[in-house]
Each structure stands twice: as structure tokens, then as C-alpha cells.
Amino acid sequence: MLYLSEAIGRPVRDRNFDQIGKVSDLIVAIEDQYPPVTGLVVRTDRRSIFLPWSAVRSLDGTGAQLATARIDIDKFQQRPNEILLRADLMDKQIVDIDGRKVVRVNDLRLDEIDGRLRLVAVDVGAAGLVRRLGLGRGFRVLARSLHVSVPERYIDWEDVDPVESSIASIKLRVPHQGLAELHPADLAAILDRLAPRDRAGVLASLDDEAVADAMEEMEPDTQVEVLEDLAPERAADILEEMSPDDAADLVADLDQDTRDDILRYMEPSEAQEVQELLAYPEDTAGGIMTTAYIAVGEHVTAGGAIDLLREWEPDAETIYYVYVTDDDDRLVGVLSLRDLIVAPPSTVVADVMIREPVAVGAFADEDEVAEVVAHYNLLAVPVVDGEGRLVGIVTIDDAIDTVIPAAWKKRLPRVFGRR
């Protein structure tokens, strides 16, 4: 076992035990589960030289010993899958995938596995900090006499995601596999905490859907920041993946130029949906509704409706209600999923639906919407325009959102906002 901090600065000796320089950095190749050391950067009097691992006989806390008599003084050429432990990882921030948080690297732990020295873990504990500060021995004595232990904490390299994009020498595209596996809410919390530049690096590697899911969980301010940092094409793709109501809320927070830019790159139908939603004031039913609902004509059969459900489900916000509209798109009835399933497949929906369902006007106050949802124990309430045409639904999560967090959602105006 070897800590990086124990190797840095130690002498490098040739076969005759003459010192040729000091260990300046270690190079590992990110290929296996535990990246093997592939070389040393040695600081000599005049410059930094690179030693391939094959030229090194041993490396431990006392220094490095060379295996060859002669050394080729190679100028260090970083291969695309290699990183420098000290320059790229030490003291930098990483994401602890298992603990779902951003932490700083105190030290790096190397171990011999399968006959090769490999990076196995990141030290993020107090013990590593004490060692780095050069207080290791004093602290151990103190801790022993006080009968306390200096907490050691390691993160297995498998659970580490290096997020630093300020690392100039990282040429490899970090896939951020671990981050992609996180729950969107956790990913959002982590993205919230990264510096904008690191965040951009992470976002670039995630697919649109993962970003969209995380976006829906973010604070409005962060959403705007993230979107404005992306190219409009990418921003448009991500907005398309978001549910239309969330997308519209977000677009509403953008400045006019950015908004136009992004909407131009969106699929026309999706852009139109968003724009229609934008037409409603933010605190009305229209402002919080989504257009991703399921509506069928009066003459469709129950079996046909279930088929439609299957087809549309991926996009719809909720499938617990199926709305029934007439030829002019006017809302005439509603069916719960249960009604639909228990009805014989050949029945026409008009015969089993509940007529005159509860609905709210598009300009109804959001508090009123919440009241209706609560009063009738609805999972979603349909929204209709002045002529009674179905224009959207407000799902229960959006409805209660407007009432409950009133206290903590109050944000102070930005002095130096971009608006």
C-alpha cells in the first residue's frame, strides 16, 4: 500500500543508487476497474522527464529505484487515456457516486493488484488530511493518548467520478457513467453544487434524457444557468425531453433572445406547445398545466382507448385519467383507468364515462386549482378554455407545489441577474 503523498518528492535513484531526481507525479491509465500506474514524472535539476513503468524496479515511501541502466529522456507525452495523479486529482473535487456528494481529494491510495501498482481508492478522511499537513505522527500520538481515532475514509475508485474540467491534461472524455446512474434528483443536487465549468463538462457527457430528468429537479435559477451555458441546439433537445409544463416554466425564465434562439431549434410541434403554455400567466391554471394528457373521442371503444393509452403512455404526464372530447375538442367526460379496465372492451366510452367532469378555467388562480384538486381528491384536473375546449391538465404535484412551498420558494430578486 502506498499513498501518493508518500511518494511525491522522494528521490529517484538509478542502478548505482545515484539520485537522478525526485518523484514529481504518477501517471495512470484509465482502462481497468483500478487504473494501473504506467509511468513516473521525475523532476531533475533542469526539467521534468518521463519514465515508463517498465524502467522502474520499485516505488515506495522511500523513493523509486530504476531497473535500467540507461534512461531515455522522453519528454512526457500524455496518451489520451492517461491522467496525472497529482496534477489532475490531488486536492481536486470529485463526485462520490455511492455517497452522492461532491468531495475533495485529500490523498490517493495505491495498491499492488495482479502484480501491478494500481490506483484503488481516494482518501477523503481526516486521517488523510492530517497526513498531508505533515502532522501524521504527532496526531497519532495525540489520538492514542486520548483514546480517540482519527477517522479514515476512503472512496473506492469504482465509485469515483472525476468532475474537474479545469484539469487541463485530461484529454480523455470522462464518460461519467456513475453520474448517469444516479437518481435524477441526486444528480440535480450534485450539478447544483459544481462550478459552472465542471458542470458543463458533466452535462456534455450525459444524454438528453438524463439531463432533462435532472433539470426538472433543479432550482429555477440553476436551470436557467445550465440552459444558457448550453448550445441552443442542445438546449432545445433537452427541453423537448422535459415535460411541456416544466419546459415552459423554464423558458419563461429565459431572456427573450435566448428563448427565441432555443425555440427555433425545437421541433415545431413541441415549440408550439411550449409557446402556447407561455401565453398563460404563471400563477394561473394555464401557467402550471401540461399539455401531455390523454384524450379520446366519444365514439372510441374502451378497448380502443386502452390501445391508445399504450401507444401514448410514454409521453403523457398521467394515465390515471383519460379525458373524452367531442368533435370540437370540448371536454365532455372523464374515465379513470379503473373504469376503462373494468368496462367490456367493446363498450363505447361515451356510455361509461363520467359526464360533466370537474374542470378549471385556464385563467383560474393556481390556489383555486390546488383547492379543487384537494377537495375532489384528484390526481389531475382538466383545464378548459372559454369555449370549454380541453387545453391541458394540472397534475397533483404541480397543483400542490404552488401552495405548500410558498414560504421557502420566495426568492429575493437578483440584483445582477441577466434580466
Add this chain to the structure above:
Amino acid sequence: MATTGSPNDPRTPVTRPTLSREAAIGAIRRVRRQPRVLVPLRRLPAWRVRMVAVLGVLGPGLVSGFADNDAGGITTYSLAGARFGYSLLWVILASQVVLFFTQEVGARLGLATGKGLMGLIRERWGVRWAAFAAAMMLLANLGSIVAEFAGIGSALSLFGIPPQISAAVAAVVVVSLIALGSYSRIQYLFVAIGLSVSIAYVISANLAHPAWDVAFQNLIVPQLQSSPAYWLMVVGTVGTTITPWGQAFIQSYVADKGLRSEDLPASRLDVFAGALLTNVIAAFILIAVAATLWTSGQRDIATAADAAKALTPIAGPAASGLFAVGLLGASFLGLGVVPLTSAYTACEAFGWETGVNWNWREAPAFYGLLAFFIGFAALFVMIPGLPLIQVMFSAQVLNAVLLPFILVFVMLLAADRKMLGPLASGRILLTLGWLATGLLVLLSLILAFTSIAGP
């Protein structure tokens, strides 16, 4: 069809809320090695939300500038005016220029990296240098926090309350304000108090018929003297205006607010306004004191009662009451910023800044430090017979002496193109920055030299 108008429709579908499919899948998505219950994460550390909320109304530069005129500031400017009349006005002008450049660099670091000062120092030079920088900053900040408590002690001593009691009460009040997150609401009160007392000083200065021509001349032309007392006062005046905590504060604040490169012009304006405001007020405090105390032959300030006399032209017999309220407001304003900045600075240097939930259990280091700073300062002020005015002044000198250590890091970071990209200091800004740092080092050296060599 029924709208909201007919709420009693019996045919409403009633369905119990069920766990959504997405939520169910999300909950089982991450079971790699050991299954476990997911606890929801909070977005931002609570105190950060608080800190931004506390100061959200003002720009970072304005806040930082305004908090510069805390208890130590008012006291130092008063002392300068009483002991040396108008002759230190040039220091205030010079400090303003230097303050603008240092704060501008801090804002730029925050804008370009989105990170705090200690985080950058650690990434660039490793944990030992970060620990060193943090130690320097915390030492200076500890002095500042002691000064704030001394300010509260002096202010309340005007009403006959002993500092032992006022320090204890103030500590409890500050801790509760921070714990309850209610600094945001009461902050306006302190800012308002600060502003009205500043205006009182401006009016008082005018009513006292100062020698405007002398004042103006001294503002532009440095009046150098060789006495150690003079240079000590110069150092104190600089130290109260340009502070290590101000440097950390502006950077973290800019970063936390999510400001970015495009906001640079606005940030520069804000920083300039902050530097101007703080120094115009400082100048008027000095002029008001010089025109009253110094002119009438009282050449020193031993207690708050002496300092309060500068407000007599406007407030008459109520001067001490007005001064007490102003000093109190300024102290609490400082206590809303400096302890939080200090604890954050230390956490950042040691990598504890990104904890999950910022409650007592999960961020013991943060709250432990906060409690230590406030507790230490309150206890320190309780030492019987402590010359509170002198304590406040000494804290400013300490700040000035430790400042160059921090500024060297700042200037080195500011020149780093790899880190800052296009926001890195150009040749002119870099030269000016190093010039300012060099002057501060020189000042500390002069102070050391004059105090050893004597007059």
C-alpha cells in the same frame, strides 16, 4: 359540464394517489452493491441559502464595502480624525483605489471559476498552502470578530451596561439570528441604521464648519509624518478598509450567486460603487471628528463617549445615543458576515465545503468553527478593564499586517490563464495589483521599522 362553480358534483372520480411509475423505478434504479434507502438531498447548504438571502438585496461589492464600515471602521476613522486631524484623508482616498482593485480581482476569480478563494488556493498549491492561507485569514477574522463584540460593548457602555453582560447577550442574539436564519429580515434594519448614522456624520461634518480647504488638500496630497503613531494609524486605516475576509467574501458571494463572465461589467460597477460609498462615508466620519474633537483640542479617544462627541453638532445632547445605535448596528452588520465567511473559508481549505445537509450533525466542523469564533470573541471582550477602543483599533492593524499574505495568493491566481481564461489579469491590472500588494507589504515594514526605531 361543471367547472369550479359546482363543487358538490357527486360524480367526481375518486382515486387514491399511487406511487408514480417513474418514482418507483427511480427508487430501485441504484442498487449496485448493497441496497439501501435513499434519503432525499437538500439542494444548497442551508447557510448558503441564508447568506445569499441575507445580502441578496445588495450587490456583492456594495455589501462588502458597506460591511467594511463596521465597528472597527467607525472607531478607526474616529481615532484617525481625533489624533491627526485632516492629515490622514489621503490614506482614505488611496485605500479606496486599492480596495477597488483588490475587490475587482476577487470578483473576477469568482466569476471565472465559480469557486471560493481557499478552494482555488488548494487546487493550485495543495493543502498545506491552503491551510497556511486559511490560518492567516482566520487569525485576522478572529480579530475582526473580537472588534465587533468590542463595538457592541462600547456602544452599550454608553448606557451603563458592562461589557461582560452586553457580550453575553450579543453572542446569544447573533447565534440565534444565524440559527433561525433571520439575519435576512433584520439585516435591513442594520443597513438602515448604518446609512442613517452615515448621513448623520455627513450632516454633522457640515454643521461643524470644517476647514474644507485643508481637508481637500490633505485628501489629494499625502501629509507624511515620521512618528510611529502616525504610521500605526495609516496601517490601521488601510486595514479596516481592505480586509482578508472581504477578499474571500466577494469571491464566494459572486460564485454563489451564480454570476458569470458576462456579468463582469456589472460586477466592476458594483465593486466600484461599494469602494466609493465606503470611503466617502469614512472620509466624512474623519472630517466630522477632526472638525469637532481635534479642533477643540481633544486629541484622543479613550471611550465611546469621546467618539460620540463628533455627532454633537447634529444631535446635541442625544449624540451619544445616536452614536451608540450606529455602532451597535455596524457591529451586528459585521457579525452577520465575518463569522460565516470565516467558517466557510476554513471548511473550503479542508474540503468540507460540499457537505450534504448543513445541519449540526452533518457539518460539525462548520458550526463548531462558528461557535468557536463567536464564543472566543465574546469571552475575550469580557476580560475586565479591557480598553475596548484600543482593541478595535488593534484588530484593524492585525488585519492590515496579515492582508499581504492573502493578496499574494490572489494576485498569483489572477494571473493564471489556465484557470481564469480570458478573465485573467492583463498586464496593466496585474502590475497595479502587485503594486498595491507591494505597498501594503511596504506599509507593514514601515510600521515594524518605525516602532523599533522610535520617532
